[in-house]
Amino acid sequence: xxxxxxxxxxxxxxxxxxxxxxxxxxxxxxxxxxxxxxxxxxxxxxxxxxxxxxxxxxxxxxxxxxxxxxxxxxxxxxxxxxxxxxxxxxxxxxxxxxxxxxxxxxxxxxxxxxxxxxxxxxxxxxxxxxxxxxxxxxxxxxxxxxxxxxxxxxxxxxxxxxxxxxxxxxxxxxxxxxxxxxxxxxxxxxxxxxxxxxxxxxxxxxxxxxxxxxxxxxxxxxxxxxxxxxxxxxxxxxxxxxxxxxxxxxxxxxxxxxxxxxxxxxxxxxxxxxxxxxxxxxxxxxxxxxxxxxxxxxxxxxxxxxxxxxxxxxxxxxxxxxxxxxxxxxxxxxxxxxxxxxxxxxx
Amino acid sequence: xxxxxxxxxxxxxxxxxxxxxxxxxxxxxxxxxxxxxxxxxxxxxxxxxxxxxxxxxxxxxxxxxxxxxxxxxxxxxxxxxxxxxxxxxxxxxxxxxxxxxxxxxxxxxxxxxxxxxxxxxxxxxxxxxxxxxxxxxxxxxxxxxxxxxxxxxxxxxxxxxxxxxxxxxxxxxxxxxxxxxxxxxxxxxxxxxxxxxxxxxxxxxxxxxxxxxxxxxxxxxxxxxxxxxxxxxxxxxxxxxxxxxxxxxxxxxxxxxxxxxxxxxxxxxxxxxxxxxxxxxxxxxxxxxxxxxxxxxxxxxxxxxxxxxxxxxxxxxxxxxxxxxxxxxxxxxxxxxxxxxxxxxxxxxxxxxxxxxxxxxxxxxxxxxxxxxxxxxxxxxxxxxxxxx
Numbered sequence: 075x076x077x078x079x080x081x082x083x084x085x086x087x088x089x090x091x092x093x094x095x096x097x098x099x100x101x102x103x104x105x106x107x108x109x110x111x112x113x114x115x116x117x118x119x120x121x122x123x124x125x126x127x128x129x130x131x132x133x134x135x136x137x138x139x140x141x142x143x144x145x146x147x148x149x150x151x152x153x154x155x156x157x158x159x160x161x162x163x164x165x166x167x168x169x170x171x172x173x174x175x176x177x178x179x180x181x182x183x184x185x186x187x188x189x190x191x192x193x194x195x196x197x198x199x200x201x202x203x204x205x206x207x208x209x210x211x212x213x214x215x216x217x218x219x220x221x222x223x224x225x226x227x228x229x230x231x232x233x234x235x236x237x238x239x240x241x242x243x244x245x246x247x248x249x250x251x252x253x254x255x256x257x258x259x260x261x262x263x264x265x266x267x268x269x270x271x272x273x274x275x276x277x278x279x280x281x282x283x284x285x286x287x288x289x290x291x292x293x294x295x296x297x298x299x300x301x302x303x304x305x306x307x308x309x310x311x312x313x314x315x316x317x318x319x320x321x322x323x324x325x326x327x328x329x330x331x332x333x334x335x336x337x338x339x340x341x342x343x344x345x346x347x348x349x350x351x352x353x354x355x356x357x358x359x360x361x362x363x364x365x366x367x368x369x370x371x372x373x374x375x376x377x378x379x380x381x382x383x384x385x386x387x388x389x390x391x392x393x394x395x396x397x398x399x400x401x402x403x404x405x406x407x408x409x410x411x412x413x414x415x416x417x418x419x420x421x
Numbered sequence: 422x423x424x425x426x427x428x429x430x431x432x433x434x435x436x437x438x439x440x441x442x443x444x445x446x447x448x449x450x451x452x453x454x455x456x457x458x459x460x461x462x463x464x465x466x467x468x469x470x471x472x473x474x475x476x477x478x479x480x481x482x483x484x485x486x487x488x489x490x491x492x493x494x495x496x497x498x499x500x501x502x503x504x505x506x507x508x509x510x511x512x513x514x515x516x517x518x519x520x521x522x523x524x525x526x527x528x529x530x531x532x533x534x535x536x537x538x539x540x541x542x543x544x545x546x547x548x549x550x551x552x553x554x555x556x557x558x559x560x561x562x563x564x565x566x567x568x569x570x571x572x573x574x575x576x577x578x579x580x581x582x583x584x585x586x587x588x589x590x591x592x593x594x595x596x597x598x599x600x601x602x603x604x605x606x607x608x609x610x611x612x613x614x615x616x617x618x619x620x621x622x623x624x625x626x627x628x629x630x631x632x633x634x635x636x637x638x639x640x641x642x643x644x645x646x647x648x649x650x651x652x653x654x655x656x657x658x659x660x661x662x663x664x665x666x667x668x669x670x671x672x673x674x675x676x677x678x679x680x681x682x683x684x685x686x687x688x689x690x691x692x693x694x695x696x697x698x699x700x701x702x703x704x705x706x707x708x709x710x711x712x713x714x715x716x717x718x719x720x721x722x723x724x725x726x727x728x729x730x731x732x733x734x735x736x737x738x739x740x741x742x743x744x745x746x747x748x749x750x751x752x753x754x755x756x757x758x759x760x761x762x763x764x765x766x767x768x769x770x771x772x773x774x775x776x777x778x779x780x781x782x783x784x785x786x787x788x789x790x791x792x793x794x795x796x797x798x799x800x801x802x803x804x805x806x807x808x809x810x
Contacts, residue, residue, distance in 0.1 A: 115511045117508040117511045117512075120503065120507045121504060124500060226594075226596040226599050227596060230531075243532075244507075317499065318528060318530075318532075319527045319528050321527075321596065323524055323595075323596065324524075363494060363505075364508075366494070367493050370492070370493075377455070377492070378455055381455040381496075382456045384494070
């Protein structure tokens with residue numbers, strides 16, 4: 075039970091981590107993140123990298139769809155633009171992370187602004203269609219802009235570099251991914267409680283009211299698109315280094331939908347929801363598959379039946395979560411925290 | 422009492438495989454596309470590998486050592502497939518691995534070359550992967566798509582339906598579809614085959630009127646279709662029949678399964694293509710007889726096995742052969758030695774499943790042209806084995 079939590083200065087009231095327990099757990103989590111690659115096996119590090127990339131990308135989509143209410147079916151395209159930018163820059167000119175990551179984000183943001191331009195006039199399902207078109211156009215571009223994208227065979231991406239450092243293994247790349255994910259989360263968390271972030275939410279909740287209050291609608295929407303696409307572009311760049319190759323097949327429409335599922339399951343309009351969604355959507359299928367593979371040594375034939383079943387179970391889990399907690403895992407987390415705040419007393 | 426019986430049964434189930442798989446098994450890992458859009462073949466590829474290893478183990482294993490097959494579903498998604506690879510490598514450290522796609526092979530290549538150093542085969546016939554300089558540990562268990570075009574073009578050059586042989590390439594707008602085209606253009610030129618048209622379409626296209634009209638205009642004698650599994654192949658063939666065109670349509674490996682004959686029915690008559698392995702119904706082939714006998718024993722209700730199953734079976738034989746060569750020479754089972762073994766294979770008799778096998782640049786550039794017989798509902802060979810130089 076937490077008591078005696080008083081704020082005596084404005085600075086204390088404005089802190090991101092406001093109570094000692096929160097600071098303690100965040101520090102513990104930070105230490106765990108640092109220790110992790112030294113103790114975990116290759117497979118776990120690989121999954122952690124995958125989760126990290128998903129977190130970065132999901133944060134972007136959550137800013138755009140969760141906070142600003144602009145539905146996007148083009149998130150995979152934004153990631154693709156970033157991935158190709160980073161891939162091309164490092165494969166051709168051997169540029170380092172300092173340049174490729176921001177460049178990937180910036181290119182994707184530019185593309186995002188173009189895609190987001192119709193959002194002033196159209197909303198909801200109509201906007202979904204417009205972003206869907208962007209996805210299709212981008213996919214076409216990846217295949218046919220051969221001088222830049224390498225066409226259907228894509229680009230083989232050399233290891234990420236940062237000055238003298240080379241991040242060629244998953245374990246080395248883990249450092250980059252965690253750093254970017256942490257930075258991205260920190261930025262999003264702060265954005266949420268500042269004027270631009272509140273403007274996003276105002277636009278989402280009632281755009282006309284927001285405009286009357288002096289929130290520039292068009293600029294805010296474009297900002298959200300640029301920011302969401304920036305995150306996606308950076309995530310795409312990390313993906314390119316992580317997979318060591320970029321081909322058009324890495325960024326299909328189904329990936330865009332996957333990311334929508336990530337933010338919905340995690341919790342729309344929450345920063346921590348993006349993290350939870352990424353962890354859930356990446357790890358649960360792995361856990362299910364791991365469980366199915368336990369049967370392998372004894373009934374190899376059963377595996378063939380169990381494998382499709384894991385997808386069914388996964389789908390069922392998503393539906394279940396949405397039915398019992400439409401606000402996603404973030405809300406379940408909040409409820410759990412509330413429960414323990416007053417534990418063992420109930421009010 | 423009943424509980425005890427159950428407990429004993431469970432105990433037995435748990436202990437039998439543990440006993441059967443001793444410490445000195447030869448491990449082969451696999452990420453198989455058991456779900457997703459490639460599942461139609463993945464399930465069969467997986468069964469082929471599982472069965473060939475079971476068959477080898479029943480016949481005394483490789484120099485007395487049993488093969489342990491460790492597979493997991495990868496859903497035909499690159500990130501999942503790589504996850505499966507890393508997981509199996511971490512848990513079991515197999516010296517040989519079977520991948521699910523061209524994409525996975527490309528993504529894993531740098532790490533396999535640098536860190537893992539294992540013999541890597543896959544479902545893929547991509548020409549890009551059959552390149553020992555760039556992918557030293559990867560092999561293609563058959564001809565590449567380029568080789569398949571090569572074999573078909575050689576057949577066309579020898580069997581023109583006029584003064585000069587003409588052909589059109591009809592391929593999909595995917596990596597799979599475009600892979601062999603540059604080579605095919607060059608090869609056609611060398612052989613004096615005129616490429617009168619190149620038509621590119623989406624996978625699964627339904628309306629192919631404009632493509633068919635293009636064929637009406639150019640009137641090629643042969644059309645090589647590549648990069649599709651089913652649609653739009655039946656639509657194109659039916660469409661051109663409706664226009665009364667006398668075109669021989671030809672397919673490559675994935676469009677040479679029983680599925681296409683079943684789908685086309687009467688119209689299948691005359692459809693041709695290349696297959697690098699003997700078909701399941703070629704009962705005069707010794708290896709096919711063995712495979713059939715094994716299936717009759719282990720899977721009595723299975724009547725047919727498609728060519729993807731035989732790809733799995735053959736790839737399994739390659740893994741076992743490489744391991745055998747290593748053991749014979751007293752080499753340790755490492756990727757480098759296995760690759761050395763693969764490269765040392767000369768005229769290996771595989772019981773007629775393929776002609777005597779020699780790996781050239783980590784692939785087997787050989788195949789045979791088959792023709793569909795709609796009445797018998799099967800493919801019959803119309804050429805001998807064609808080996809590319």
